[in-house]
Amino acid sequence: MNASTIGSINQLPEKEKRAVYARSIPKELIERFHLPDLAENQDLLQFRFAEGSSDVEMRVYHQPAFQDPVLYAHLADTLNGQIQVLLYILNDPESPRFDVDRMPNGSPTRFGTRERNLEAEKAALEYGLAPGQVRRGLRLLRPAIAQFDSFLTGIGHEMYFIEPLYYHNAVIFERYGFAYQRGKRQMEAIHAEFQEGGKLHNQLDASNPFRSVQAANSIRLRSWAIHDGILGQPFTDVAMYKQVGKQANVSTIPNCAW
Numbered sequence: 001m002n003a004s005t006i007g008s009i010n011q012l013p014e015k016e017k018r019a020v021y022a023r024s025i026p027k028e029l030i031e032r033f034h035l036p037d038l039a040e041n042q043d044l045l046q047f048r049f050a051e052g053s054s055d056v057e058m059r060v061y062h063q064p065a066f067q068d069p070v071l072y073a074h075l076a077d078t079l080n081g082q083i084q085v086l087l088y089i090l091n092d093p094e095s096p097r098f099d100v101d102r103m104p105n106g107s108p109t110r111f112g113t114r115e116r117n118l119e120a121e122k123a124a125l126e127y128g129l130a131p132g133q134v135r136r137g138l139r140l141l142r143p144a145i146a147q148f149d150s151f152l153t154g155i156g157h158e159m160y161f162i163e164p165l166y167y168h169n170a171v172i173f174e175r176y177g178f179a180y181q182r183g184k185r186q187m188e189a190i191h192a193e194f195q196e197g198g199k200l201h202n203q204l205d206a207s208n209p210f211r212s213v214q215a216a217n218s219i220r221l222r223s224w225a226i227h228d229g230i231l232g233q234p235f236t237d238v239a240m241y242k243q244v245g246k247q248a249n250v251s252t253i254p255n256c257a258w
Helices: 006-010 014-022 027-032 118-127 141-154 167-175 184-193 213-217 219-227
Strands: 045-048 055-060 071-077 083-090 159-162 179-182 239-243
Touching (some): 006 014, 006 055, 006 071, 014 045, 083 141, 167 184, 167 219, 167 239, 179 184, 213 219
Parallel strands (some): 083 159
Antiparallel strands (some): 045 055, 055 071, 159 239, 179 239
């Protein structure tokens, strides 16, 4: 079988499928946590997908039964057979956990897009995290993207797509070589409105912790303000793409600190 899509990889025999997906895991992650051969370890490398589906959720754990994976990736096929990254998370298991992904009663928040656990979000903000983060990141995104580029080349792709869930995600992806399929003008408009005298700048009134005056000049704090609804609508309709081995050199947020 020519396994060039997520759907076709999912149909491979278990051993072959695990070997293919394991090639997307950055060696820096494996070395950092001294992981064994993940293709052979079902406790540390786990998959979830429906029979015949064209998407897959992949979780890599640094130790069995830990609460959060060190790497979570949700990949899917687009309608024309390209690869789309729906979500990609790198967690530092040694850092504190903030329950922004669930309410006190345990119901999921979808990382704050359905409901918001405000107390957990305030604590995460104060700790230095961005919206949606339950733990500090691993600072391995650059090698992770390089490894993913290599993985895609291996299954015959030269490009892949991603829809950033938050404002800061879009900015990070810019800095790692992604370009905009749509949403570039929106990003530029948001940046302009955070300048002194702009509509978003004027709403940074410290009325709650997510709308601090400092957010005008901070990508992370801007993202919290946007997550808090300062745009008047959810942050959506931004789509990006990456050409394997290439840097797009796009910047909609010049001269703004993290």
